[in-house]
Amino acid sequence: MLPRVIVYNAVSLDGRIDWFTPDVGLFYELAATWQEDATLAGSETLLTAEDQTAPEEELAEAPEPQPDDQRPLLVVVDSRARVRHWDYWKRQPYWRGVIVLCSRATPAEYLRLLQEHRIPCIVAGDDHVSLRPALEELNAHYGVQTVRVDSGGTLNGALLRAGLVDEVSVLLHPVLVGGTSPRSFYRAPDLTSAQGLISLKLIHQERLENDVLWLRYQVVKPSEGA
Numbered sequence: 596m597l598p599r600v601i602v603y604n605a606v607s608l609d610g611r612i613d614w615f616t617p618d619v620g621l622f623y624e625l626a627a628t629w630q631e632d633a634t635l636a637g638s639e640t641l642l643t644a645e646d647q648t649a650p651e652e653e654l655a656e657a658p659e660p661q662p663d664d665q666r667p668l669l670v671v672v673d674s675r676a677r678v679r680h681w682d683y684w685k686r687q688p689y690w691r692g693v694i695v696l697c698s699r700a701t702p703a704e705y706l707r708l709l710q711e712h713r714i715p716c717i718v719a720g721d722d723h724v725s726l727r728p729a730l731e732e733l734n735a736h737y738g739v740q741t742v743r744v745d746s747g748g749t750l751n752g753a754l755l756r757a758g759l760v761d762e763v764s765v766l767l768h769p770v771l772v773g774g775t776s777p778r779s780f781y782r783a784p785d786l787t788s789a790q791g792l793i794s795l796k797l798i799h800q801e802r803l804e805n806d807v808l809w810l811r812y813q814v815v816k817p818s819e820g821a
């Protein structure tokens with residue numbers, strides 16, 4: 596079975612995720628809405644966020660996972676073996692554990708590194724991670740029922756194009772960025788037909804501080820009709 600997948604981003608009015616400074620406190624306060632079992636992140640998002648200079652001795656001890664631990668798992672898509680600073684991520688207090696999604700193209704050396712860190716790895720797909728079976732395995736083996744995607748446009752794009760997203764939620768900031776670089780929260784090859792459009796149904800709207808709008812949309816699956 597597939598878990599329920601929510602894509603959630605802080606965006607400008609033109610759908611971009613760069614240049615402006617989102618209200619991060621508000622972003623994560625609202626992120627708690629979904630009580631996700633797993634936070635799914637792209638490798639680029641992790642590399643952007645991690646403090647690679649943090650000395651080992653200054654990192655807090657990872658809180659021991661408890662049997663009734665309610666914190667989500669951190670699940671990272673990283674078939675290219677890019678994220679290396681696993682001590683840093685394992686010691687973040689927001690997650691009870693880490694799982695990495697790899698493909699058959701992931702170097703064996705990286706799988707060994709994950710093993711040394713005692714990080715479970717799901718291998719799915721030949722080149723990139725095949726997201727559908729990876730999500731099914733998260734559900735079957737780790738009981739993951741709800742996934743909140745905390746990522747940029749690339750992973751969002753792969754999930755959306757694969758029809759794996761149930762909800763798209765944005766914190767719409769009152770700012771326009773402009774530009775021609777592909778830094779929107781949904782990056783994917785241009786459509787070749789309108790059949791690729793994803794229809795949405797507005798399920799929640801709320802005006803928050805500083806004219807930020809919170810919009811939640813249910814993805815209308817093709818079988819449900821537009």
Ligand SMILES: NC(=O)c1ccc[n+]([C@@H]2O[C@H](COP(=O)([O-])OP(=O)(O)OC[C@H]3O[C@@H](n4cnc5c(N)ncnc54)[C@H](OP(=O)(O)O)[C@@H]3O)[C@@H](O)[C@H]2O)c1
Nearest residue numbers: 604605612637638639640672673674723746747748749750
């Ligand atoms: N504003 C917000 O709400 C928000 C939230 C989170 C992040 N961000 C920002 O977003 C930026 C990063 O975004 P990004 O779009 O560059 O990168 P990203 O989405 O974080 O990372 C790209 C991910 O997509 C995976 N991928 C690419 N094509 C795929 C495919 N066909 N099938 C399966 N997986 C695929 C890659 O996997 P491999 O590693 O296996 O190649 C990689 O893990 C950062 O600057 C971050 O700060 C903004």
